[in-house]
Amino acid sequence: MRFVLRRTGKVLEDTANMRKGIFRVIMNKSEEHNTKSGSTSLSSSGRSQEKRIGLLVPSRARERQRRLIQSAAFWLFRGAAAINGIVLIIILYFLVARGWRAINWTFLTQPPLEAMTEGGILPCIVGTLCLSLGAILVALPIGVASAIYLNEYARPGRVIRIIRLGINNLAGVPSIVFGLFGLAFFVVWLQFGVSILSGALTLGAMTLPVIIGATKEALRAVPDTYREASLGLGATKWQTIHRVVLPASLPGILTGAILGISRAAGETAPIMFTAAVFFTPSLPSSIFDEIMALPYHIYVLATAGTNIETTRHLQYGTALVLIALVLGLNLAAILYRARLRRRMG
Amino acid sequence: MKDRHIKGMGRQRRERAIRILFFCIALASIATLSMIVVFLFTEGIPILTKVSVKDFIFGQYWYPTDEPPEFGIFPLIVASMAVTGVASLISVPLGVLTALYLAEVASARLREVVKPIVELLAALPSVVIGFFGMVVVAPFLQNSLGAATGLNLFNASLMLAFMSVPTICSVSEDAIFGVPTELKEASLALGATHWETIARVILPGSISGIATAIILGMSRAIGETMVVLMVAGGAAMIPTSLFDPVRPMPASIAAEMAEAPFRGDHYYALFATGIVLFVFTLLFNLIADHIAHKYRQVGAATL
Numbered sequence: 001m002r003f004v005l006r007r008t009g010k011v012l013e014d015t016a017n018m019r020k021g022i023f024r025v026i027m028n029k030s031e032e033h034n035t036k037s038g039s040t041s042l043s044s045s046g047r048s049q050e051k052r053i054g055l056l057v058p059s060r061a062r063e064r065q066r067r068l069i070q071s072a073a074f075w076l077f078r079g080a081a082a083i084n085g086i087v088l089i090i091i092l093y094f095l096v097a098r099g100w101r102a103i104n105w106t107f108l109t110q111p112p113l114e115a116m117t118e119g120g121i122l123p124c125i126v127g128t129l130c131l132s133l134g135a136i137l138v139a140l141p142i143g144v145a146s147a148i149y150l151n152e153y154a155r156p157g158r159v160i161r162i163i164r165l166g167i168n169n170l171a172g173v174p175s176i177v178f179g180l181f182g183l184a185f186f187v188v189w190l191q192f193g194v195s196i197l198s199g200a201l202t203l204g205a206m207t208l209p210v211i212i213g214a215t216k217e218a219l220r221a222v223p224d225t226y227r228e229a230s231l232g233l234g235a236t237k238w239q240t241i242h243r244v245v246l247p248a249s250l251p252g253i254l255t256g257a258i259l260g261i262s263r264a265a266g267e268t269a270p271i272m273f274t275a276a277v278f279f280t281p282s283l284p285s286s287i288f289d290e291i292m293a294l295p296y297h298i299y300v301l302a303t304a305g306t307n308i309e310t311t312r313h314l315q316y317g318t319a320l321v322l323i324a325l326v327l328g329l330n331l332a333a334i335l336y337r338a339r340l341r342r343r344m345g
Numbered sequence: 346m347k348d349r350h351i352k353g354m355g356r357q358r359r360e361r362a363i364r365i366l367f368f369c370i371a372l373a374s375i376a377t378l379s380m381i382v383v384f385l386f387t388e389g390i391p392i393l394t395k396v397s398v399k400d401f402i403f404g405q406y407w408y409p410t411d412e413p414p415e416f417g418i419f420p421l422i423v424a425s426m427a428v429t430g431v432a433s434l435i436s437v438p439l440g441v442l443t444a445l446y447l448a449e450v451a452s453a454r455l456r457e458v459v460k461p462i463v464e465l466l467a468a469l470p471s472v473v474i475g476f477f478g479m480v481v482v483a484p485f486l487q488n489s490l491g492a493a494t495g496l497n498l499f500n501a502s503l504m505l506a507f508m509s510v511p512t513i514c515s516v517s518e519d520a521i522f523g524v525p526t527e528l529k530e531a532s533l534a535l536g537a538t539h540w541e542t543i544a545r546v547i548l549p550g551s552i553s554g555i556a557t558a559i560i561l562g563m564s565r566a567i568g569e570t571m572v573v574l575m576v577a578g579g580a581a582m583i584p585t586s587l588f589d590p591v592r593p594m595p596a597s598i599a600a601e602m603a604e605a606p607f608r609g610d611h612y613y614a615l616f617a618t619g620i621v622l623f624v625f626t627l628l629f630n631l632i633a634d635h636i637a638h639k640y641r642q643v644g645a646a647t648l
Binding site: 058066067069070073074076077078079080081083084085087088091094095142145146148149150153154162163165166167168169170172173174175176177178179180181183184185189205208209212236237238259262263265266267268269272273295296298299302303312315316319322323326327330331334338 | 356359360363364366367368370371372373374375377378380381384385387388438439442443445446447449450451457459461462463464465466468469470471472473474475476477479480481507510514536538539540541543544561564565567568569570571574575595598599602603615616619622623626627629630631633634
């Protein structure tokens with residue numbers, strides 16, 4: 001049995017696919033012929049026959065099957081995406097439900113009292129703000145300048161490839177290794193001691209790739225026509241960058257800075273050996289003071305000491321404050337960026 | 346005329362100076378990375394006067410405070426690999442499927458909701474995830490699954506998985522977006538369904554990017570400290586079941602550094618553990634970089 005397409009005269013051999021009912025035969029526009037029913041007649045009617053047909057299209061059963069597979073796969077995708085949301089909601093739910101009772105004015109404005117079992121977390125809030133602002137002071141200028149070089153000056157080649165590799169690998173260094181580095185370099189070798197300075201520098205080194213990445217993206221979003229217009233008016237490269245490219249990309253860079261601050265605020269491992277301590281009697285007065293920090297406070301209260309159970313409410317409260325700080329900053333950055341995109345797009 | 350010429354020269358010189366300045370600053374990342382290597386090695390190498398490299402890496406016993414101390418980090422390495430492996434069993438399918446959802450299925454409106462959720466998940470501080478694992482997941486595992494302790498390999502892997510999903514998801518998503526629309530349109534025009542296009546055109550086209558994403562996710566999991574410090578249980582032995590407590594490398598460093606005598610053998614051993622950890626993540630990152638460059642995406646897309 002052979003099919004011959006009526007329009008073109010092309011010969012279609014009787015293949016296994018046709019017999020399996022994967023295709024159906026359309027004789028012409030008006031009459032349709034499903035191979036499922038036709039397949040018995042195909043095999044019984046012998047080899048030498050020829051049948052002139054209009055079209056071969058996928059059979060209805062096969063199309064239904066394909067659609068079914070597709071919707072199953074898509075529901076799998078949707079399920080995976082939903083799991084992320086559910087996990088986020090579960091985590092936030094437990095922290096808020098168990099933590100909100102601990103939050104009050106005293107908690108936010110008093111130092112810890114009664115051997116850390118009462119009182120508040122003011123020194124931790126101050127410490128975390130100092131550390132993350134310090135980190136951004138270190139990372140922002142260096143990060144923005146690096147990104148400017150990579151995006152505006154560097155020509156593709158070996159040098160840029162090596163620098164990029166360095167940045168990627170710096171981004172992949174584990175946070176605890178940053179802690180070891182900070183301890184060996186800032187605390188011991190440069191003799192900064194366990195201090196805000198050491199912690200901020202360590203966190204700054206860790207935030208650097210975040211800032212570079214965000215700035216590069218912001219610079220790339222500036223249309224080349226801006227640069228060409230400026231250069232065409234006789235401005236030098238630096239004037240172009242300084243007066244045209246940077247102002248245009250400033251919002252994107254700021255978003256990156258916010259994300260960098262929030263990243264630095266939430267990190268624990270890099271400050272464990274470089275800046276944070278269990279308890280300080282007073283608020284820091286210089287950058288060479290050791291300090292308390294929110295993430296380290298959670299860790300210490302939850303794992304060390306004899307009052308783990310009695311300070312649970314403080315742990316939840318501290319976690320909630322940290323989450324509010326970090327997610328608040330992130331949400332601000334996300335919303336701001338979405339607004340920017342809408343304005344530009 | 347002459348004056349203008351000189352002015353132009355000055356301008357050029359200034360431009361060159363600025364260019365060189367930016368170049369020097371751009372080297373900061375590499376400088377930092379090299380300093381990390383230098384300081385890890387200067388503080389970690391002295392342990393080799395006490396144990397050989399082979400005994401350090403393959404030694405079965407980690408008793409740094411005993412007399413005489415034993416510095417074998419094999420159980421720590423196995424623990425790190427175990428938590429990373431189990432975590433990727435969860436995070437790879439979840440991350441890639443979420444990326445496919447975001448890139449191919451979600452409407453623009455839903456994307457605007459789901460993408461921030463994934464980003465917020467990435468933004469959760471590790472100490473908070475560790476805390477959540479301690480106070481919510483651990484009791485749950487103990488009570489409902491009857492595990493001997495809630496702080497174990499499985500719990501740590503679960504927490505790590507959700508920390509690496511955002512990495513895997515966002516890098517995969519970029520890779521999927523990188524597949525040229527022409528390929529996708531060609532497939533659809535030939536009569537393939539959207540799913541068939543995803544499975545036979547888009548996935549093969551973005552597989553190098555997805556592989557990069559997976560390796561970066563694993564690198565994030567193996568280096569993550571606070572979660573394994575708080576949730577993994579802390580027993581320095583080779584796990585035999587999914588519910589055994591373990592002590593991955595970062596947890597060991599973070600937990601013991603405070604009490605290790607400054608520049609004693611224990612201190613050196615912890616820095617040496619840091620070297621091993623650093624080498625692991627460096628390898629992961631170099632492999633990811635190699636894949637991204639060698640197996641560039643097909644067609645017009647590049648990573």
